[in-house]
Amino acid sequence: MIRVDGLEYTYPGGAKALDGVSLEVPEGSFLAIMGANGSGKSTLLKHINGLLTGQAGSVKTAGMEVRRKSFEEVNRAIGFVFQDPNDQIFAPTVRDDICYGPRNLGLPENEVGRRLELAAEQVAITDLLDRPIHHLSYGQKKRLSIAGVLAMEPRVLVLDEPTASLDPMGERRLMRLLHDLNRGGMTVVMATHDVDLVPLYARQVCLLRAGRVAVAGGLRDVFNDRELIERCHLRLPRISYLFEMFPDLEELPLTVGMARRELEEMLELGELGPVVIDRLREVKEGLAGA
Amino acid sequence: MIRVDGLEYTYPGGAKALDGVSLEVPEGSFLAIMGANGSGKSTLLKHINGLLTGQAGSVKTAGMEVRRKSFEEVNRAIGFVFQDPNDQIFAPTVRDDICYGPRNLGLPENEVGRRLELAAEQVAITDLLDRPIHHLSYGQKKRLSIAGVLAMEPRVLVLDEPTASLDPMGERRLMRLLHDLNRGGMTVVMATHDVDLVPLYARQVCLLRAGRVAVAGGLRDVFNDRELIERCHLRLPRISYLFEMFPDLEELPLTVGMARRELEEMLELGELGPVVIDRLREVKEGLAGA
Amino acid sequence: MHIPEGLLPAEQAAAWYAPAMAFLGAGLVGLKRRLAVLPSSRPLVGLMGAFIFVISLMPMPVPGLGTVSHPCGTPMAAILLGPLTATVLGSVALLLQALFFAHGGITSWGANIISMAVGGSFAGFAAFKLSRRAGLGLGISAGMAGVVGDLVTYGITSFQIALALHGDESVPYVWGAAFASFLPTQVPLAIAEALFTAGVVVFIANQRAEILDGALMRP
Amino acid sequence: MTESSGNNDNYAWGDSFLSRIDPRVKIVAVAGLLAVNLAGASYLVSAAIATFMALLMVLGRIPYRRQLLMIAFPFTFALFAITSQAVFKGSDIVASLGPFDFHLDGFYHGLFLALRIIAGGLVVVVLGVTTPLNRLCLALRWFRAPATFVEVVQLTYRYLFDIHAEFSRMHEAQRSRLGWSSAGAGLASSRMLGGSLFLRVYERGLRSSEAMRCRGAGNVVNGTLSPPGRLDLVAGITVSALIGCLIVLALGGPA
Ligand SMILES: Nc1ncnc2c1ncn2[C@@H]1O[C@H](COP(=O)(O)OP(=O)(O)OP(=O)(O)O)[C@@H](O)[C@H]1O
Ligand SMILES: Nc1ncnc2c1ncn2[C@@H]1O[C@H](COP(=O)(O)OP(=O)(O)OP(=O)(O)O)[C@@H](O)[C@H]1O
Ligand SMILES: [Mg+2]
């Protein structure tokens, strides 16, 4: 679906933001792009929809070569959510902003209305539709920026830190929505810093480091290399750290669900058994001695 | 240190953002303000440093009544980090932006230089000092916005979602810094959506809901009321959900450390023992039956 | 100052409208082409329009006459985008000011376009070009554009007012009187406009030279 | 301090019968009223228009303080018209001051002009204050105004907000880091503000025009006007009747 080949980009200011990035995102993927601040995530995403065009290398999105000329066409297939909602929303009211994209797709007014309602519902801003956009809180702006793109019903969704400054319920809601859309066939690519969220939803991870791909692959490929993760200014999910107390564990669990299964398994298979029995013995001896 | 009394505020646009907020933050506190998007967190924080002044009620910060007139004086004592770094930084280069505050404090140039270096170091942007600010990534801007305030060495630090869009290492670094500063006597108030972070660092929590204080108090006061938490669009820390598998637990742990102690305690005191032994028996029987 | 709604007699309002619409039409044709070829020039176009709106809304009282005066902003726009585009932007700014601040008017729109949007842009642009050709620096040339554009605008406005209000006196006499009474405010304003225009143009040339249209900037 | 202060759209979004009238009807009505105001050349006509508009402002509950602010500009001009006419026009000298004679008939003519200015100003103000610009632009397009022109109107309008927003953002940020605590600091801060304002608005504008392109920006005027309804019919008939009466008044009445 997306294919990036040897991409390089140096900003006019002088920073070399991408230094030979190659990446393949098959149709139907759910890819998380992670990396330190300034590692090039936003720059890479902007190449995928053609806001920036590489000085070297090539990008293909949805079967089209991404070029200055193909910008409009590419952006019909792809929805792009900016990192800062203040950069993205511009219409006078929430309603106008959500309708903007669908109208430009040339949809009839009743279809525009349907999409408006659906998108507003999906990010829970239905009660704000008539607000001027400069009368929103930051998180509300973020929601609006996502709704404006959802309403275009793209085949590929590219989001730059969509969950930053959403409240936890909004975050869960959005991630479930992305999950469902992805199940329905949409390709989702998101940049994020939320290490605890990624293993819950993403199926592929790409780690950037100083403009290069440090590693790309399945969850395990990435999270098993702890040293690399730390060099990329990331960490393991919090839950993993809990399981460091069991040094014999082969793989640390990454999500609460995995941790739960792990604990249950330990109990079932008796791995913990000897420890517990030892401890129990100690305790009993202690009590007897007292 | 901060005392808010019956504060009300309605935006010119019409939204009633604060609806009778009272809050007391003693000197040396580390307070997290949480709540759904649009619940009034930013509006409350802007009243604490005087960017907004209430239509009803009063605010006292660092012993001073916060008024339009006392704005300068209050802001000498308090450092305020905005939610959107694009709102906060304005000088041509990173260096100029960090130095802006200290210079306005009338400090001698060598002291300004010392603070510049210290603050840049604290948020790890030392290598960006000569960059124009519009040549930064979003996370780098966020770091800069924090550095500019740290360099003023205020007695009270008020931060609006300081960790949003920082990478995990930057987040940990910042939170440790805040922790140390707080230990050294600084009062810290931060709005945040990161439920997993709060129990690690904050000692008091204030939950806002639709412009009112839903609950304020210690960590346990807030996190033990699950229903309320969910009504405020929050959730428990992820680690807590893992421990729901032990239905007899009196209190769910909130951090990895607490969870670890909990598990160890369970093992020591044999609470888990019977379960394990039962399971082991089942397994053995199963094996024997096969 | 912009001529308000209702001041001009109907036939004069109509007479000013005709040339104004011709200039505006020509400007629109050029601007349409520019936006098609260079979609990324939209922000600059919008920004300059807004700047003209803001600049020509800073009121300064004119002593003795009880009216107010202000800088124009069109010379700067003409330097950055060319005089015809600046005419369009000036016209739009005038229309919005009329709508939102009753500053200027709808029937007097034509007259105001001629003085501020056309007069300010073309005179300012000509001054800039001539100064550049005479070998003056970028800042000084921009300053010249500011002074000349500003004074020409006021010359035309005073004439329009004189034509409408001369009563039983001769037009040149009233024109002279009006121009003279604006002078104490207008000279400092023209200087302010010069400093401002020079400041912005030099600032942009230093910081973001790429947004300047190379063809327009050549000496 | 707040981004919303000082813009008229706050009112235009508000719900009043005036803001609900179809903008196309309003444009025709305003054109008609302005035309009779000028061509009528009668103080009765202008007085009638001014009264009608004042009535609308009261009925539409347009904020009182804003009303005064809005007619400040035309008001200074009205005074100017009175004094200038008293000096330059007429034969009936009532007083002299140095080289200037004051004429009574000129003074009356000035009063008439002043009335015409106030009436015309009010008409435009009511249009501006009760019509969101977006709808006005849609109406302009309906009347076949050139697309480029309408686009520039919208661009300019949006950048006005951006300038205002960036200005207040920077000013707030500077204030909270004590940038305006002394005269010296204020001077330095204002220079920084002035210098950066242009670039900041430009940068933000670039990014949001990128965002527009991502969502298929073609035409800036985006949306449709619903067909005129009963309210529009009533408004149209009322204004037509008024204009009819005024024409009769202008033809028959005193000049
Ligand atoms: N400038 C403004 N003008 C009008 N209303 C506003 C403005 N800013 C915020 N509001 C409204 O006031 C309420 C409180 O906003 P506030 O920004 O304080 O929320 P918040 O808790 O900080 O939310 P978030 O988590 O999204 O940052 C919201 O309903 C919001 O829509
Ligand atoms: N407009 C710009 N001009 C010049 N350099 C830039 C610009 N934007 C980003 N950079 C630089 O390019 C590099 C990559 O930036 P990018 O925005 O892609 O990082 P990112 O991974 O998205 O970071 P973040 O997590 O902070 O959003 C950084 O070193 C940054 O300083
Ligand atoms: Mg980024």
Ligand SMILES: [Mg+2]
């Ligand atoms: Mg907020």
